[in-house]
Amino acid sequence: MEVHPPEHGIHSWRDFLVHMGTITLGLLIAIGLEQSAEWFHHREQRNRLIEQMRVEADTNVLICRHVIDLRLRPESQILGKWGEVLRATPDKNNQVVVRVPEVLRTLDSQIDENALLPTIPVWTTAKQSELVPLLPGETTQFYDSLDHTLGWIDTMAHSEVELSSEYDALVRSISGRPVAKVLPLADTLHMTVEQRQRIVEMLANFQVHNEGLIAETVAFQSISESIQAGTMTMEGYKDRLNHHPDTGITAVSQVHSNK
Secondary structure, three states, X not given: OOOOOOOOOOOOHHHHHHHHHHHHHHHHHHHHHHHHHHHHHHHHHHHHHHHHHHHHHHHHHHHHHXXXXXXXXXXXXXXXXXXXXXXXXXXEOOEEEEEOOHHHHHHHHOOOOOOOXXXXXXXXXXXXXXXXXXXXXXXXXXXXXXXXXHHHHHHHHHHHHHHHHHHHHHHHHHHOOXXXXXXXXXXXXXXXXXXXXXXXXXXXXXXXXXXXXXXXXXXXXXXXXXXXXXXXXXXXXXXXXXXXXXOOXXXXXHHHHOO
């Protein structure tokens, strides 16, 4: 903005005050226009970001449902039943011969190993771009909870990979063949009582991590559903947890109480 001197000289205090008032008014108008333009720009950025977050929540709800239904829940069922079969098999001369039940084999074959876990790239980008201050406080709190829950999902998933690797190595040492998905590829396993005990303990540990991962994924899904519906309140979040078919509020609360 340029300020020009008056065309005619200033000869009185009245002329001076008029001139200064004109300059001040012009400056205020210019500042007001600039701030208005910035406000509209920020509003557009905020609305665009909220819409992107809603679309991301839509996707994450579908991802959570898929990974729970086609991977995590079947894994948990097989881990429990396979452990029961191993414990129930009698031993003879410190040797155990176990045949993998066909019904579990069928369930194992239906697991989708490629089922993805949820991600929140929109929120990550918003933090990196310093757009988070544009959002309402409740939205920020919800996404902080979502980010925190995702951190636990990633941690548990990493632990599952390590447990799965140890389990596979033990099964290979016993049968000479790897694990399919949860069950050994070999139809029959010949092992010692000690080896059976090691497998049973691994399966139990694996199942604990698996159920924890289910609980955290349910929590993530419930938060995403709140974002999806535009009702980001703790009451709505807890209500969704209460009505989730896989884990109730008690199971999920136990997981979060350890954080």
